[in-house]
Amino acid sequence: MIFSTDFSPLLEDFDKSERLTMAAILKYFENAGSRHSDAAGDSAIKVSETLGVAWVLTDWKVCVKDFPRYGQKIKVETWSEGLVSPFGTSRNYHLYADGNLAVEGTSKWVRFDIRAGRPIKVEADLLDRYGPEPGKKVFGGEKLAKISLPETFEAETKIQLRRSDFDFNNHVHNLNYYDFALEALPAKAAAAFKNARISYKTALKEGDNAIAKYAAVDGKSVVAIYAANADGEAGALACAVEVW
16 A cells, blocks of 8 residues: 655755755655554554554665755655564655655664563554555665764764653654754765665663764765763764765
């Protein structure tokens, strides 16, 4: 099942060149997936509260062919590929601007028991409600490459977490890690990229702070986001972001 939904962009979704930002694209993709879940009877907040189960996002890859412009009509198509492991699935995306394909994306999700703190098997009847499209791929069906972190970084930025960074699961919301990475990028790198790869490792929780470390690697900009330990130094890796 290809789930299609329209979006009405807001002024805040554009940069000074009237281009839709990568943050807005990620937001539209996330909300398109959420609307698909609602249509499948798998509402994220309701299922989390009643069953203690959630889909946990582990990876993104988004590539922009042409940034949508202010005033264009935005439509997102999204679909599940079906099981990619006993515990997870992939969800793909196409974003159209005035009917033209502008952005492609893919994401990986794991079904997670919040109370037990572990992945659980995806029930076949649950996934069937999404109407998987295993033959419809993006990026030629290639597997997501691992983000390689350098041994040393060029700069680091301390991130003070705010209450508004946390979502209904009491974790830092997944899209906010991208915002943290953007803060750590040099201005020139932040203005030039069209592609993003994000990999989530350990959720930042209430009471944490973060450190974002930047390096240029093989023509790409890499930011590693760590939880800050009691001494204010980098602890566990929370998220890796690569843009180019």
